[in-house]
Amino acid sequence: MQVVTVLSEHVAHCQGMGQQKNIDMNLVGQQLVGTWVITFLDAAREVVDENQALQVTNALEAVNLAMSNDTTGIDSLFSDIIERGPQLPPHLQAEVNKE
Numbered sequence: 001m002q003v004v005t006v007l008s009e010h011v012a013h014c015q016g017m018g019q020q021k022n023i024d025m026n027l028v029g030q031q032l033v034g035t036w037v038i039t040f041l042d043a044a045r046e047v048v049d050e051n052q053a054l055q056v057t058n059a060l061e062a063v064n065l066a067m068s069n070d071t072t073g074i075d076s077l078f079s080d081i082i083e084r085g086p087q088l089p090p091h092l093q094a095e096v097n098k099e
Contacts, residue, residue, distance in 0.1 A: 001044075002053070003035045014039070017057060055080070 001016035001023060009030050014023045014037065024043040025031060036053035037044035048056070058077040065074055075082050088096065 001039050003031050
């Protein structure tokens with residue numbers, strides 16, 4: 001969700017995925033208008049950049065489509081990864097490169 005209005009030191013009015021909610025900001029601290037946050041149970045859990053927010057939104061939209069048995073367009077939601085193969089995290093890639 002994106003912060004729309006800072007209501008207090010601990011609460012911000014946010015919007016995302018067609019919803020608007022007052023979000024508890026205690027875990028991430030007060031944020032500026034325009035900041036993107038990952039929320040769970042009406043509380044901000046992590047501050048993310050716009051690109052990360054888009055990736056999470058696309059993934060959630062794909063889950064919603066899959067749950068409704070409509071897989072049309074799911075590939076477009078993952079256009080950043082659809083053509084690439086699996087990648088190891090950096091710490092595991094370093095181990096492979098040692099061998």
